[in-house]
């Protein structure tokens with residue numbers, strides 16, 4: 177853990193780094209995308225585990241800002257009122273965490289990433305996105321994955337405000353990728369010309385993270 181922005185590695189963070197280097201949880205089974213709801217090597221849970229780097233930033237909606245920057249024609253900083261004024265979407269999707277738990281039927285409320293992108297006008301050369309959390313966390317996705325139809329910046333879960341432990345006041349959700357790509361306490365969305373590794377990707381996780389292809393480790 178050399179990144180000065182990241183707090184000292186928690187026990188779980190160190191275990192996850194070791195699992196990545198050992199290829200833990202790989203079944204070697206390839207599912208045909210879309211053919212099975214539960215991706216290979218995953219098991220279902222009913223509760224919702226909490227995973228983070230050992231720090232859960234306390235960001236009030238007064239202080240909260242979301243910056244959209246980088247390769248966009250119209251950079252944008254939203255405060256909470258402006259975020260709430262955007263078209264609000266309700267959608268249900270599944271969570272697949274690389275540590276092998278999956279949770280079905282999460283009811284989200286928030287703003288579709290597509291609706292957000294429409295406001296900022298990505299430049300032609302934009303190809304990837306770096307997500308930044310208020311805790312210093314980063315994770316990368318391709319712009320095409322970020323702009324997936326069901327990808328959202330959410331602030332509600334199961335009819336209630338998203339709790340702080342799960343990334344409230346607002347987090348990203350990209351249902352078709354492993355959940356480490358879904359940045360909690362989202363602070364900035366940075367469009368890039370080329371894909372670059374974020375925190376877990378530097379520490380052995382896959383650049384893309386497709387659960388059905390078991391893209392756990394890079």
Ligand SMILES: Nc1nc2c(c(=O)[nH]1)N[C@H]1C(S)=C(S)[C@@H](COP(=O)(O)O)O[C@H]1N2
Nearest residue numbers: 225226227228229309313342356358359360
């Ligand atoms: N900002 C931030 N986002 C993050 C993380 C983090 O440590 N910080 N952890 C990731 C990982 S590894 C997972 S599995 C999920 C966990 O989300 P949850 O705690 O709501 O289950 O958040 C992802 N997003």
Ligand SMILES: [Mo]
Nearest residue numbers: 227273274356
């Ligand atoms: Mo994770």
